[in-house]
Amino acid sequence: MTPDTVSVPADRVTLDGDFAVPASARAVVLLPHGVDNSRQNRRSQSIATELHTAGFATLLVDLLSESEKRRDRQPGEQRFDVGLLARRIVATVDWATIQPATRSLPVILFGAGAEADAVLGASADLPERVLTVVVWGARPDPTADAVKRVRVPVLFIAGGQDTALLRLAEETVHHMEGPHSVRTVPEATHLFEEEGALDQVITTAREWCDEQLRAAPEA
Known part of the structure; x- marks a missing residue:
């Protein structure tokens, strides 16, 4: 389906996003970007398409405004400010939860690569509004305060050939008090x-989200 281009107010700037809500959507998945790539990269678009097919609404959002992306001085300063990025994810969740098409839907946070710490930080601040978090290809900081505060269920997906990342994911969940799981894609880096590796990531993430949706009424 063709997403709508939206503007999300956050932290006194406006963030660009792609918002798509299929019929009978079961939850809205937020996929933030801004550290490694933009929301328009092919992999993110592919993930969103697969999620639509599985009955999920999606909001792909760039966490940096257009003026911030163009700024030349001190390159990289904002894009690696985890606290700032986490606040903008919180603002994006706020936006999604007041939209008529998604205000009654559970919120799921996806984070890949360098966005993982910001996603975990935002989920720690929104325990009542975030259903679950899925991160993959991530190198989180296991000593971060936000990791200890996360209470929502978290899934880490790691490539089975990246033993360093796998160890880091296992170390991170060791500091978590909420439900968590580490799963691997055996032949992937x-x-x-x-x-086929990305397809396995999407399948694993979808199955985890289905589990959390089924468990939500019981909770």
Whole structure:
């Protein structure tokens, strides 16, 4: 389906997003970008398409405004400010939860690569509004305060060939008090560029989200 281009107010700037809500959507998945790539990259678009087919609404959002992307001085300063990015994810969740098409839907946060710490930080601040978090290809900081505060269920997906990342994911969940799981794509490296690897990531993430949706009424 063709998403709508939207503007999300956050932290006194406006963030660009792509918003798509299929009929009978079961939840809205937020996929933030801004550290490694933009929301318009092919992999993110592919993930969103697969999620639509599975009955999920999606909001792909760039966490930096257009003026911030163009700014030349001190390159990289804002894009690696985890606190700032986490606040903008919180603002994006706020936006999604007041939209008529998604205000009654559970919120799921996806984070890949460098966005993982910001996604975990935002989920720690929104325990009542975020259903679950899925991160993959990530190198989170296991000592971060936000990791200890996360209470929502978290799934880490790691490439089985990236033993360093796998150890880091296992160390991170060791500091979490909420429900968590670490699952692997056996033949993949941390970028999941091998044939079929990204499909396995999407399948694993979808199955986890289905589990959390089924458990939500019981909770």
